[in-house]
Amino acid sequence: MQAQLQSVITEVGRVLLGKEEQVKLSLACLLAKGHLLIEDLPGMGKTTLAHALAKVVGLDYQRVQCTSDMLPADILGVSTFNQQDGSFNFHPGPVFTQVLLADEINRTSSKTQSALLEAMEERQVTVEGETRDLPEPFFVIATQNPSDQSGTYRLPESQLDRFLMRIQLGYPDQKYERQLYEGLDPRDQLRQLQAVVNTAELMQIQNQVNSIQATETLLSYVERLVQFTRSNARLAWGLSPRAALAIIRSARAWALIEGRDHVIPEDVQAVFDAVVVHRLRDGADYSQGDRSLGEWILNSVEVVA
Amino acid sequence: MIPAIQISRQTLVWLFIAQIMVFLPHYSRMPIWLAGLLLVCIVWRVQVYRGHWSYPRRPVKFGLLGLAILFVLLSFPRVLGLEAMVAFLFVAYSLKLLEMYSKRDALVVIYLSLFILMTGFLFDQNILLALYNFITVIVVMTCMIGLNQEKGYVFPLRTFRMSTAMLLQSVPLMVVMFLVLPRLPAFWNVPVQQEGAKTGVSDTMSPGNFVDLTRSDELVMRVTFNGEKPIPQQLYWRGLVFSNFDGRTWRQAEPEQLINRGLGKTVIWYESGSYRFRNDLATMDFEQGERVLDYEVILEETHQPWLFALGVPVPETDGVGLVSDFRLLKQGPVTTRFKYNVYSYPDAVIERDLPQWRRELETAIPEAVNPRSRELATRWYQEAGSDEAYVEKLLDYFNQSFYYTLQPPALGNDSVDEFLFDSQRGFCEHFASSFTFMLRAVEIPARVVAGYQGGEANPYQDYMLVRQYDAHAWTEVWIKDKGWVRYDPTFAVAPERILDGFSRAFEGSEELATTGFGFDDVANLSMFYNLQLQFDRLNYLWARWVLGYDAGKQKSMLEKLLGAYSVARLAMVFLAFSVGFLVLVYLYLLWRERDRTADPAVRLYRRLLKKLSRAGVEIHTSDTPLDIAARSGVANAQELESIMDDFNRLFYQTGRRDRETLDDLSKRVRQWRGRMV
Missing domain, CATH: 1.10.8.80 (Magnesium chelatase subunit I, C-Terminal domain)
Incomplete structure (x- = not known):
């Protein structure tokens, strides 16, 4: 198990160079069944971290790019009327996944933020009176731009509190930055990543935290x-x-x-x-x-x- | 002129409070317009602060100053008197507000406050004023702290609390300095005599003098007896001896009339440590007798040099002298409370052999006054046969036909005749005067003595209070083989006056009410009376231990404390006390900071940390046991690492806590010796 965790860290570290501490924190956050908020400038590797982590631990991955005109339904899903059999069909939103990357969460309106944060807390979604459980494990990685950048809605304190951890990535060290320039495109590398644990193993490890x-x-x-x-x-x-x-x-x-x-x-x-x-x-x-x-x-x- | 720094609001408010507090004790002495001036200046300054008005221009300021000075000149009859000077200070003090632009100006006002505060003690030194002034100092200090606080600091009560705490903390130092620093005599002399002040017994006695005194319950003196106390009948406090009579008024003899012919001096002055006084005293003609009374008197200010003491007093205080007629005198008038010690010999026989010059002095009466009395005297003297029988006869006469009253009728020129034959009603001075006259008329040496009779004991403290209404006059008669003997004709008329004290003698009588004498009415309310006595006791202790703490007392106290007095010894004791005090504070702090953790493992760990930091290992608050082990840099790092590992296990793994592990660890911590590489 220890080896598995170590290989998760190494694997993610291959894509996100020189950020071992942040990777470890993210993993700890996942193991502790919390949600993670990554706050940094654009282009620092927030998405890469989220994506790589999801892939390495073998979880489904969805990504929502939050915008100011987004509505709760865009995240949670909608029911549409099926004319053929006269019933409503529910189209689950991106929230129905194991790892959700909510990119630039502070760019969307408070209403949408709340919908997402509620889902994080309850681990279930209620749409049109019907409650639907979210998959297990459910891990949200939200990223936000520093709040002084334009077009942002600050997350209120009560909602910040829902995130177990908030981390910052920061600029890479010089040494790693050069490696980054010299190496492959991170997107290609991401594609090559292999899962080192499966969902069942991950959940077992999660349960060990309490002991x-x-x-x-x-x-x-x-x-x-x-x-x-x-x-x-x-x-x-x-x-x-x-x-x-x-x-x-x-x-x-x-x-x-x-x-x-x-x-x-x-x-x-x-x-x-x-x-x-x-x-x-x-x-x-x-x-x-x-x-x-x-x-x-x-x-x-x-x-x- | 635009102020560079606006004085903050809280400082201003405190400053105004301080000014009013400084003014209040002077209120009764100062003309009312001064209070008005102060208020006007305060209001003006407030308006300046609020930006409504501006500071006065120069002509206005000068105008105000001139006007105020004029008012001072008009308000006080004595322009060079103390009151007028204080009033001038107040004028400056109030007007300074109108040019208080900067911090520096506010400091001037603050220092002036302290100065004016002290002037209050020139008029009065009682304990209430001292306490009040202490509080005022706290307020003044609050201004000073406020002046130096940051601009935005607006917690006036917190500032006040800070000032109080600071001053209270300085009290021990104040006490030590009071006790130890040299007590210098005042190097200035202020003429404090107030206009129209009551002066107690005056230096002449004519009919009607004493009545005024009996209307006052003002305190004259407090007396503390060491050891034996006299009974009320013996409490005759001699102050003045009247030997010269002009038919109506009795006066003291001139100093040259009283020169002790054997010694060539009128007064012998007590000087501590000098043999001269003892030698001179030996030449004075008196036999001590059996009993000795040892007592201390605290005399209120009288502005006169006489001191009061019981029969045949021997002073024990520098600057006090014994006059040849056995009364006490002070060098210079008593302008502030004066404390003196006396030994009195109540059974003494005075001048068994009366010198001729004294006999002449004490038998002189003017010719051709009071002819009826002279005639009666001659007749009765012949009938009586002896001096003593004659005295008894006179006393009997007073006893039978006279009565004692506080409202005697006015008497004319032949006052003795009128009193003896017509009115037959009078007060102590009438009795003493006519009694003495009757004796002198037949050439028996006699003189009038004035002073106080009686006094009330304060039940809360072992001392006696003598008030103005205890003023009394009596007679001393020279009898062959007995010397000067005291006879009190008032006693013959109204013995209760002597036995019970004055106020008791007249309790409930209408006479007191109509003479406008109010004290007794109030005194009947016993609670109030008790309170008054309690308060007086406090003031007595204050006068005795604080105001009366002079160089002599200091020396004797220090001698008592140190064995023998020397500067080196004093410094050593002072140092020892200071060090002792600091050690106590240190111990207290140690005790307060002691390790109160219940967990023995934590205590052990702390001990190790202390050892480490003494060895020079830098330890941060956030260091964990493993952190410390990792970068301690000590020579025997391995052992430390192992100890820290153990601690780590002990603290953070369950089931590792048992007696043995702890004991083992404890031993290793004790044995561990830190040494840097």
């Missing part, structure tokens, strides 16, 4: 981190219990990828930034020398206390 041990000492570390965000004046508000659970679940998934049967603080720290930062609003500058909000919080809370 990873998290001791009292570790939980108390998470608790102190959460408490800190609630009591600090720099933050507009603190982390919710849902966020706390998200940290623990993600840390477990991370530990699983690392091949451990127990969570150590390093796991929490590894997923912390991705799980937490999009749920908080930072009220201060980075004059302390911390690179990010997550790092600042980690640097403010004792690991063992």
Whole structure:
């Protein structure tokens, strides 16, 4: 199993060069049954990551390009009237898939955003009074452009909270960028990717996440981190219990990828930034020398206390 | 002129509050228009702040200043008096608001506030004023803090709390400095005599003087006895001795009349550590007798040099002298509360051998006044046969035919005749005066003594209060072989006056009501009375321990504390106390920061971290056990890694916690010695 996970990472890494951490986070997010938000500039490999991951873990893949004039039905599906037998036929939308890439989710209207986010949360879709289950596993990778770009609708905090993790890809390292220029077209490479696990195996691995041990000492570390965000004046508000659970679940998934049967603080720290930062609003500058909000919080809370 | 920095709103408001608070204690002394001026200036400054009005132009300012100075000149009869000077300060203080453009100007107002605050103590030093001024200082400090706070900071109460905390924190330092720093005598002398102030017993006595005093419940002095206390009948506080009589008014003898012929001096002054006083005292003619009373007097300001003490006093305070007629005198008038210690010998026999010059002084009466009294005196003296029998006869006479009243009729020139034969009603001074006259008429040496009689004990504190209404006059008569003996003709007439004290003697009587004497009415409300006594006790303690803490007291206290007084010793003790205090603070902080974690493993881990950081390993807050092990850079890194691995397992894997593992780990942590590579 450990080998399978490692090969997932290597395989995806072949297409997305030098982004092992992000790949691992994405995988952890998938294993933890969460959804992933990738925030970055256009052309940084968001789609490539989503596509490659879906392919390597052997899941169906659909992609929606969100636009401002999109309606909920464009994602969920529509019923059309069949004149021949006088009945309604449901045409499932792109949401009925295992991996859904919702590209540029913040370009579409709040109404459509809500429809998608509801599907993510409930893992089922209700169209015209009929509730339909979404396939298992169901993994949404949404990408969004930085919110200060034109033509964007900011995702509200309540909906950001639905994403287990938010990651940023960033520019590739110089070394990898050259490899990228020299190598094949990523689209061709994507086509060559082979699944290394099947759906059943993936779901089995997903179920293993819950059995990873998290001791009292570790939980108390998470608790102190959460408490800190609630009591600090720099933050507009603190982390919710849902966020706390998200940290623990993600840390477990991370530990699983690392091949451990127990969570150590390093796991929490590894997923912390991705799980937490999009749920908080930072009220201060980075004059302390911390690179990010997550790092600042980690640097403010004792690991063992 | 456009202000560079607008003074913030909260500072302004606090400043106005401070100004009003600074003004309030002076309210009764200052003319009412000063309050008006201050209010006008405040309103003006508020309008300036709101941008409605502008700062006054120069001519307006000068006009206001001139007007205010004129008003001060008109309001005070003595332009160089203290009140007028304080009023000038107030004028400047108020007007400064109208040119308070910048932070610097506000600072001037703040410093002036502190200065004017202190001037209040020139008039009064009671504990209430001290407390009030302390609060005012807090407000003034609030202004100062506010002035230095950021522009947008608008939490005036928080600023006030900060100021309070800071001043309270400085109190211990203040106390230490008060106790230890040299107590310098005042190097300026302010003429504090207020116009029309009551001065207590005056230096002359004519009929009617004392009545005014009995209408006042003002405090004269507080007396604390060490050891034995006298009984009420013995509480005759001698202050002045009247030897010269002109038929109506008694006066003190001139100093040259009182020169002790053997010594060549009128007064012998007490000087601590000097033998001269002892030697001089030895030449004074008195036999001490058995009992000694040891007591301390705190005299309120009288603006006169006389001090009050019980019979045959020997002073124990520098600057106090003993006059040849055995009363106490102070060098210079008592302008502020004055504290002195006295030993009194109530059984002393004074001047068993009366020198001739004294006999002449104490028997002199003017010719041709009070002829009827002289005649009666001569007749009775012959009938009585001896001096003492004559005295008794006179007292009997007073006892039978006279009565004591607070509303005696006015007397003319032959006051003794009129009193003895016509009105036969009077107050202590009438009795003392005519009694003494009758004695002198037959050449028995006698003199009138004025002072206070009685006093009430404060049940809450072991001391006695003497008030103006205790003012009294009595007579001292020289009897052969007995020396000067005190006779109180008032006692013969109204013994309850002496036994119960003045206010009790007249309790509920109509006389008091009609003389406009209100104290007793209020005193009947016993709760109020108790409160008053409690408060007086507080003021007494204040006067005794704070105001009365002078160089001498300081020295004796320090000697008591240090064994012997020297600067080096003082510095050492001071240092020891400071260090002790800091150690206490340190221990407290240690205790507060102590490790309160219940988990022994966590405590153990923390101990290891402390060891590591002492060894020079840099540890960040976010470092996990494995992080630390990985980049500790210590010499014996392997052992550390193994320990940290164990910790990691202990903390993060279930089922690893047992006594043995922990003990083992504990041992390894203890044995681990950190050393950098």
